[in-house]
Amino acid sequence: MNLETDILIIGGGSAGSLAAIVAKEQNPDAKVLVIEKGEIHRSGSIAMGMDALNIVVQPGLSTPELYLNSARIATDGVLDYKPSYVMAERSYSILKRLEGWGIRFPKDEQDKYISLQVHAKGKFLLEMDSPDLKLVLAEKLKEAGVQVLNRTIITKLLESNGKVHGALGFNLRTGEFVACSAKAIILANGGCARFSLPNSGYLYGTFDYPGNAGDGYSLAYRAGAQLTGFEYTSCSPLIKDLNCPLLYITLTRGAKVINAFGEEIKLEYLSTQTMLKELREGRGPIFIKLSHLPEERIQEIERILFTTERPIQKRFWENRGIDFREELIELGITEYQLCGGHGLTGIVVNEKTETTLKGLFAAGDVACVPLQHLTGAFVFGEIAAENAVAYASKAQIKEIDKATIEAEKEQLFSILNDKESDGKISVKEFEYKVRRTISDYVVPPKNERKLLQALWWIPRFRKEMKNIQVNDYHELSRFKEIQFILDCAELSTHASIERKESRWGWFHYRTDYPEKDDKNWLIHVVLEYGKKSGEPITTLVPIKTKGD
Ligand SMILES: Cc1cc2nc3c(=O)[nH]c(=O)nc-3n(C[C@H](O)[C@H](O)[C@H](O)COP(=O)(O)OP(=O)(O)OC[C@H]3O[C@@H](n4cnc5c(N)ncnc54)[C@H](O)[C@@H]3O)c2cc1C
Structure with a gap:
């Protein structure tokens, strides 16, 4: 299937749904397409509903500055000022938008929203009563005239000269190959929930939505975008x-x-x-x-x-x-995960959701706006739509050449085995082994020797993937997800080796550098694909404060 669209949104969860609706509001004539790996009525972290909007700055009751003070404590200082400020500033209008769609935010006897304190300073969490939130979003999207391709996994972003212009993937039930050219692309496909193994040993028994296997991080990384915060491997009780x-x-x-x-x-x-x-x-x-x-x-x-x-x-x-x-x-x-919603990990973005690649915007858990939760997914879904529509109005469609399509098809579909062969290992077993190794070597407590063990395993796993038995398109999508997980493991290991201190409590705790060192390390570790080495290149980038 060859498609052309003005705005392509990859991932129809919280951020992707909002982005799609707002893109149509911005320009009703624009062609807006969501490509979603699951089924949009239930896909993503929300699935049903949520009990709270975790960050809302209510005018007259709190301020974005107070939120920023609080967020700085919660992130050990690892956050850029502007994106978090903009999120706080626009959080109340998101609440009003949701209320307008019938989502209930309970109030007390004085007609005030019920707010609860979970942050160090200020009551920013507002109770929300919305078991049907995901259905409401899916319905609004349909009403707006957004086109949706369900059960389709994007496996590659297309980039030339620092500009992103399309994406490739396939339907994981029928195997239909999809090539989509787009004037602007919004990545909204979540974090990496399937990182280390949960104690239960169930591959999908994760806290976060298990359909997110770090796809967005890997796609952006391989297209040449910058990423950050991969050393912060977080878990929860x-x-x-x-x-x-x-x-x-x-x-x-x-x-x-x-x-x-x-x-x-x-x-x-x-x-x-x-x-x-x-x-x-x-x-x-x-x-x-x-x-x-x-x-x-x-x-x-x-x-x-x-x-x-x-x-x-x-x-x-x-x-x-x-x-x-x-x-x-x-x-x-829980298992350890990488996430921009509950964590500090993601694609480098500014307050406009622009990534370091032209034409590529990122919103929600895939983007690094630390601890942005659902509020961030919605606010930056809106912002991504506004900026992507403006960008698309001046951009041209770039046709995807046949050779690129054929090469990806060949690369993907040659993985399929038509009959079971001896000595092959199942996709499930392989994923188990990869994630057990992540549990062994990539998560805290960390030290250089241990992290180097991970770097010994990762290329070995990549080579051994030829021994996986892939019986159908669904298993092929899981094969691709293992590749995404391995990319995330590699990024996390490199970032963890680079950060020679401990930060964010247990989540980046190094036994060989047990102290936090603000003097030298209150800084971002940024990762980028090394075109020559094929390995991540790390650079240290100052944290942007108010004046930057
Ligand atoms: C259990 C749980 C409870 C939470 N509770 C709250 C709360 O009460 N309040 C709050 O503020 N926050 C809460 N959060 C956080 C919040 O839900 C998330 O931060 C937010 O929903 C993330 O939205 P997203 O769009 O970035 O990702 P998601 O909503 O997860 O959407 C990502 C989508 O991308 C799709 N996708 C992934 N890879 C591909 C691919 N390769 N091709 C195509 N599609 C792809 C996935 O199928 C998925 O639908 C909670 C999170 C969880 C997991």
């Missing part, structure tokens, strides 16, 4: 064995965290570092305790946990025979 979120929902409503000895763990605001330390130092298991709360509070917590994000939780607790009125909720450590 969440519901053990299920990896579902609950900290913000319970702790903001009076829950306590207690350790194996029944002692309450005093938290420094809602930082997870204290809980992770408790587990590392052998005072686990740790638990969330609700039994001291009044019945109506427990019911409120149950209502949110069992409806909005993942209703499966209700069945999970029923099967375990656990009633929060009496029993404790055990927390376990």
Whole structure:
């Protein structure tokens, strides 16, 4: 299938959906196409709904400056001023847009939005009651006249002379090859949820949306864009064995965290570092305790946990025979991930979502605006659309030449095996092995020797991929995802070796450089594809403060 569009959006999750709707608002005549690996009604981190918009600056009640002070504490100073400022500044209008679409933000008796404190300073988290949020977005997108290609994975971005002009991929059910030329491209395809292995050993048992395997990072990297923050491999203490979120929902409503000895763990605001330390130092298991709360509070917590994000939780607790009125909720450590929404990782962008490649914009978890959460996905989805539409109005379509299409087709489809052959390994087993190795060598505690072990494994895995048995197009998409995961592992290892200090608590903790060193290392480690070496090149780039 050969396509031409004004704006191509890769990924129809939170940021991609908003970008598509806003692109049509900006220019109803523009051709806007979303290419989505899953099915747009349920794809991405939202899937159903969310219980809060984590960052909202309400005029008259808080300010972007206060948010920035808070975010600087939460990120150990690793954030550029302008993108985070712009996100905070535009957060309230996003809330109003969502309200206009029927999304409910509960209010108290004084008619004020219910806001909760999860940041070091200021109450920026606003309760949201929206089990249908993803359906609403999908519906708005349809009404706006956006074209959607579901079940299609993008495997390559096309770039020439520093400009991006198209993308290639295939339908993971039918195998239909897709080549799309575009005047402007918005990457909105999330972070890398499938990085290290979860304790359960289930490949898809991750906290974040498992369809995101670092595709966006790898696509941008191989097209020549700059990326940053890959040393910050983060994890969270969440519901053990299920990896579902609950900290913000319970702790903001009076829950306590207690350790194996029944002692309450005093938290420094809602930082997870204290809980992770408790587990590392052998005072686990740790638990969330609700039994001291009044019945109506427990019911409120149950209502949110069992409806909005993942209703499966209700069945999970029923099967375990656990009633929060009496029993404790055990927390376990999730897998490690790379993310611009909950973490500090992503494609380098400015406040206009421009990447370092012309014609390529990036929004949401794929972009590095640290800890931007859903607010960032929506705000930068809007901003990406505004700028991509303006860019596209002056750009020309560049036709994709036949040779490029044939080369990618050949490269992809030659991986398919038509019959099972001896000695081949399944895609699942191979992914397991890659991610187990990431768990062994790429995540904290780190040191140079350990990271070098990872660099020994990565090229070896790439060579061994020829031994994978790929039976159908779905498995072919998983094969491609392993390549994306390996790219992320390589980027993370290089960045971690480069940063010779420890920063962001446990998430980049090096036993050979255990101290934080603001004097030398309050700086970004930026990565770029080395055209000669085929390996990442790292450079150190100053953090942009208010004046820059
Ligand atoms: C469980 C959970 C709970 C959360 N709760 C909250 C909350 O309460 N409040 C809050 O503010 N934030 C919350 N967040 C964070 C927030 O949801 C995310 O930051 C945000 O949704 C990310 O949006 P996104 O568009 O960047 O990524 P996503 O919404 O994940 O979308 C990425 C899309 O790209 C598609 N894709 C990936 N690769 C490809 C490819 N190669 N080709 C085509 N398509 C591709 C995927 O299928 C997916 O649909 C939560 C996150 C999670 C995981």
